[in-house]
Amino acid sequence: AQSVTQLGSHVSVSEGALVLLRCNYSSSVPPYLFWYVQYPNQGLQLLLKYTSAATLVKGINGFEAEFKKSETSFHLTKPSAHMSDAAEYFCAVTDPGSARQLTFGSGTQLTVLP
């Protein structure tokens, strides 16, 4: 069975500071990994995805994530936080090649302080 652990349910950073949101996964097969963002009262928007190509993945809004198999991690980073980045971020995992369900982490609420 797959699982995702997001360390830190709440993260606060100052505007302009580095954003680091942690995600560790457990999977019996090489997974596909995703980061989704949820703004208040909105749906889930795909930020970026890892699908077994480059291990460093760039997404929208300046975010990127690095797949590290040895650490079973897929942490999300952004060099400089913006106020508009305040949202909830979800890491998710799925088995490749099967259109199977996404298994989500519990989410990290990012607050950006002025």
Next chain:
Amino acid sequence: EPEVTQTPSHQVTQMGQEVILRCVPISNHLYFYWYRQILGQKVEFLVSFYNNEISEKSEIFDDQFSVERPDGSNFTLKIRSTKLEDSAMYFCASTDLTVQETQYFGPGTRLLVL
């Protein structure tokens, strides 16, 4: 850009009543999903649907739930006899394997059972 749409955006119902949540997936997508998010909790998989039948379902998706693709565009989730604990945000998603299993989510329907 094509997107998944869901109606209604909000629904309030009395316990024991039937509700139908509607989704219009992206037009060329073949796999459809329902997820739910109870307030403050993680996003949970309910069911996936392909070729007019259920592909996978979770333990949550018991006999009170059903899904249907009544025509070429709509995908519905029916809850036969709602319970208080069914109150949640329900998300529809769709994917086409040619986009490497990226699931595109709708904006959600917030269901409140009184």
